[in-house]
Amino acid sequence: MSTAILRVENITKYFNDINKFKVLDDLSLEIPRGEFVSIVGKSGSGKSTLLYVLSTMDRDYEGTMYFENTKLTGMQVDELAEFRSENIGFVFQFHYLLSKFSVLDNVMMPALKLGRYSKKEIEQHAYEKLQLLEIDSLAHKASENLSGGQQQRVAIARALINNPKIIMADEPTGNLDSANASNVFSLFRKIVDTQKQTIITVTHDKEFARMSDRTIEMKDGKIISEQENSNR
């Protein structure tokens, strides 16, 4: 049995926008359990596309994907939604939060959907996550009134609420200033070190990528290098 938590084999994906365009080219990859993995590359290298395939939100690809030993390829949309609910927390680049809801509501939402705990317990868990991210004082503010950096933290807290095995982040620092961006990466580092969760993040900033355990570099839909960083 492999130690990989997520494994893809021979993934190929096309975009059919105007011309058929190969975004992912026969790509195979293993994500080891409990690691902080960053995927880097220039715009159009296919790094975000790969992340969405890994997140199970994109089903339109060739090849196969396994989570632990479960085959995810071929599962139905709703089965995958349930799978995501339990196992994956996702942090978007732009799409942060339900703007009209409070911070606490946003964070609790995936857990309420999963329905594993009572509302009271979920509320407590949400407070714990907010404390971890040092934004517990904002709990009852409307999320649309927060700054970008604060919103991103709330989004991370929400990704953590169900204690997913994997947290995925698409350019989580894309529109943050460098101080905030640095904060986010420190947070990820802290999460991996303390909670033993796996994190996969896409970034174009090699500086930040160096804070992760492993950097995967992509170009033209292929992995061109994979290197381990010494952060432990």
Next chain:
Amino acid sequence: MVLELLLKIAKTHLLSRKKQSIIAALGVTFGIGMFIAMVGLMTGINKFLEDLMLANTAHVHIYSKEPNTRQSILDGYLSPDANFNVVTGTKPKAVKINIKNGTEILNEIKKDPGVEGASPLLVAQVFYNSRSTPLNGTISGVDIIDFDKLFNMQGKMEEGAIQDVLTVNNGIIMGKGLAENLNVNIHDQVNVTTYNGNQLRLNIIGIFSTGISAIDNVVSYASLNTAQKIMEKNEDYFTDINIKLKNIKDSPQMAKRWANEYNYKAEDWMQANAEVFVGFTMRNTITVAVSLALLIVAAFGIYNILTMMIYEKMNDIAILKANGFKGKDIKKIFLTEALIIGILGGIGGLIFGLLIAFGLSNIPLQSAQLKTLSHLPVNFDIKYYAFGMLFALITTFFAGWFPARKASKIDPVDIIRGK
């Protein structure tokens, strides 16, 4: 817990765009309101006319068949197919139009358990001679006690009592319009000339008013005996039987049965007023067509607004789906929004419709022909309000269902990549 969450999301969506939600609900309100007002007015008019009809039409009317056109004797001997027969000026055969064995038939009908009352009728054409120019009119001889059961004669009396017809010799109850035209009053006497030239003096023992000038200006009621006296007929002679049934819905079958049994024409009240029913059907068709148009316009409004709402909430859909919400959860959210609009708009529509209907029912009407009609007749039957509400829910459900289904099918990745 999930449902509670979905409801909360739906509520927040609606409240965050209050103006839009209110406009969507107003679309339903106007649709349902106009539907209720229109249906109320149309059915009110129909019901008024039906009541008016029933107040003056028997449930079943039995009368003698009209004499058929007579075949000429020549045609009987030489077939008109093979020969060229010309016979001009054939007179219709003189046929007695009374109901033979009338009294027996009447008694049999009265014994039928489904019959409330039955009255014989003999109509005498007369001229009223109270003025310089004689006035044309009729005297209807009836069994006044049963006639009262049929048409609530007592209730139509302006002056006098119906029983006097039985006790006062040559007593008649005169239509109000007719009495005014003749310038006579209760307890006055009036001279009439019958169609075969006899003169008679009658005592006015009462004045009635039906509100229909076609009756009030022409008809007087008398006992059957008086009418027979005017017509110079014997005690068995009458031409029609008017019957009231215990259950009005039995009219067509009973009419058919009696027609077969006695071999006379038996007409139920719906046949007798066929042209009025054509009017009913046309009014109802217009009502349904206009109401449907209103509701469909409202439904398109809701469809548009919900579609817009969904496009505005694309981000939310992507976020929810990425966080494990299924397509059907998304569908539930938007259907809930549609139904909330439907319920609020529908309730508003009921109130709006009730107000319009109330306003309409206060519009005064002055009709020389229908004196009992002082205001527009409006039906406030709860049935139409329930139907309006149901329709509001159904249309909003479907208006929400299509955009909701679209939202449920969108792949979150498509939304994210679209940015």
